[in-house]
Amino acid sequence: MDGMQVDERELIARVRAGDEAAGRTLYDAHVDRVFWLAYRMSGRHELAQDFTQDTFIRAFSKLQDYRGEAAFGSWLHTIAMSVILNGLRKSKRFDQREAVLDEAAMVPSATRHAEPDLKDRLATAIDALPEGCRTVFLLHDVEGYTHEEIGGALEITAGTSKAQLSRARAKLRNSLADFAGEWVHD
Amino acid sequence: MTDISHWDDEPMDARLRDLAKDYNCPSGMVPRDAMWQAIAPAVRAAQVPDIAPAAATELSPRTARRRRHIAPYAWGAALAAGLVLGIVLEREVLTPHSAVEVAATASRGDTQHVAAVANPSTTVGTATEGTAGIGTTRTDESSSGAASGERGPVPSRRVASADTRSGADRTAGVSASKNPTSDTETGAAAQRLYQLAARQTLVQAEALLTAYRTSDGPQRDQESMQQAGRWARDVLTSTRLLLDSPAANDPQFRALFTDLELVLAQIVQLSGAPLQAGERELIERAMRDRDLLPRLRSAVPAGATSE
Numbered sequence: 001m002d003g004m005q006v007d008e009r010e011l012i013a014r015v016r017a018g019d020e021a022a023g024r025t026l027y028d029a030h031v032d033r034v035f036w037l038a039y040r041m042s043g044r045h046e047l048a049q050d051f052t053q054d055t056f057i058r059a060f061s062k063l064q065d066y067r068g069e070a071a072f073g074s075w076l077h078t079i080a081m082s083v084i085l086n087g088l089r090k091s092k093r094f095d096q097r098e099a100v101l102d103e104a105a106m107v108p109s110a111t112r113h114a115e116p117d118l119k120d121r122l123a124t125a126i127d128a129l130p131e132g133c134r135t136v137f138l139l140h141d142v143e144g145y146t147h148e149e150i151g152g153a154l155e156i157t158a159g160t161s162k163a164q165l166s167r168a169r170a171k172l173r174n175s176l177a178d179f180a181g182e183w184v185h186d
Numbered sequence: 187m188t189d190i191s192h193w194d195d196e197p198m199d200a201r202l203r204d205l206a207k208d209y210n211c212p213s214g215m216v217p218r219d220a221m222w223q224a225i226a227p228a229v230r231a232a233q234v235p236d237i238a239p240a241a242a243t244e245l246s247p248r249t250a251r252r253r254r255h256i257a258p259y260a261w262g263a264a265l266a267a268g269l270v271l272g273i274v275l276e277r278e279v280l281t282p283h284s285a286v287e288v289a290a291t292a293s294r295g296d297t298q299h300v301a302a303v304a305n306p307s308t309t310v311g312t313a314t315e316g317t318a319g320i321g322t323t324r325t326d327e328s329s330s331g332a333a334s335g336e337r338g339p340v341p342s343r344r345v346a347s348a349d350t351r352s353g354a355d356r357t358a359g360v361s362a363s364k365n366p367t368s369d370t371e372t373g374a375a376a377q378r379l380y381q382l383a384a385r386q387t388l389v390q391a392e393a394l395l396t397a398y399r400t401s402d403g404p405q406r407d408q409e410s411m412q413q414a415g416r417w418a419r420d421v422l423t424s425t426r427l428l429l430d431s432p433a434a435n436d437p438q439f440r441a442l443f444t445d446l447e448l449v450l451a452q453i454v455q456l457s458g459a460p461l462q463a464g465e466r467e468l469i470e471r472a473m474r475d476r477d478l479l480p481r482l483r484s485a486v487p488a489g490a491t492s493e
């Protein structure tokens with residue numbers, strides 16, 4: 001890990017000196033995770049591509065300000081989160097499936113057995129979560145970030161992140177209540 | 187609704203986590219090379235600022251297209267910002283001078299001259315600072331205080347200016363203010379500046395509205411809309427400054443500025459997000475109903491600003 005840190009510092013120094021090949025190496029080391037995060041949050045390939053490009057453009061242009069106090073990956077992901085959330089907020093992508101969820105909520109409770117149906121309902125329910133809850137749920141439960149990392153990226157405390165996660169899970173459980181039988185039996 | 191209070195949350199949450207892994211799960215390869223093509227020029231530009239223009243020629247088609255789209259808006263915003271700065275500077279330069287004259291003259295008890303010096307350009311100059319009318323009131327207070335032999339509650343900046351002036355300065359100021367030719371020249375110069383600012387603003391507004399109308403909805407990306415919004419905000423600021431200035435004394439200009447303010451405010455409000463068809467229609471109807479573009483064009487004929 002230390003070796004990787006050292007290598008990365010060297011890479012960053014070379015990028016700062018104008019070495020484009022080093023920039024490409026740095027990009028290759030982090031692009032997948034940024035892209036997957038962007039795709040996870042937006043659900044659209046084109047948007048994920050835009051967000052990823054904007055993240056790296058912003059990161060490279062601010063590289064002179066990076067002081068190495070945090071890992072480059074964490075610093076980069078903070079930028080990525082900012083780019084992604086701003087982009088999503090502006091394009092109002094969050095609300096796309098809200099109406100669908102409302103309709104789904106009207107369906108009488110009944111035990112479902114088809115897994116694809118459950119996944120669709122879960123996707124719809126995640127989309128309908130409030131922005132903060134959805135972000136924290138995806139970052140923590142799906143992407144595996146710690147509350148401290150999430151707090152750093154979203155500029156909230158770890159406690160707030162935990163509270164948002166708890167709310168998100170409760171809302172999801174409620175939204176999928178009619179699948180109760182499946183949870184118990186599996 | 188199913189009662190879920192008795193459920194054990196942990197297995198359910200674990201299941202949710204498992205299932206959520208498929209949520210918006212990326213499929214296929216990450217388009218690394220395609221994205222890098224767009225990123226690399228920006229990296230070069232960021233690393234070597236001196237050759238940024240050369241790097242710009244190597245932008246990907248998508249980025250280049252976006253920049254071409256943004257460029258006119260950016261230039262417009264810069265021009266509008268310069269215009270606002272010009273108006274503010276003009277006010278800052280002219281207004282304190284007149285105010286000092288007022289205060290100095292008031293201290294002499296020359297109330298008739300105060301009324302003559304406190305011309306509209308002076309009092310309107312303070313209106314945009316959120317003190318509309320105060321300038322006039324304070325001048326009156328100064329005058330009445332002087333008339334009764336007392337100092338009124340004159341604004342601190344003006345008191346300081348008046349009080350810190352030496353006797354010779356005061357004499358010079360008073361003698362200058364007594365010179366009717368000087369007053370006339372100052373007023374005429376201010377009037378010319380306001381007219382120039384008004385024409386510049388109208389030209390900016392025309393360019394902005396033309397660009398807005400010619401960029402059709404589907405082609406309009408979000409970033410260019412935001413640029414247009416920033417530009418509109420600058421022009422809106424200029425328009426509001428001019429509405430409070432002698433440039434709006436002309437009824438025709440005042441009506442034009444008022445209509446322009448309405449449309450610009452709509453563009454500014456709606457430019458943060460993709461426009462709905464209804465919102466776009468509202469803006470276009472406002473422009474159409476008021477004949478805004480034809481009126482702008484007739485108010486500022488081509489080449490008028492080069493005078």
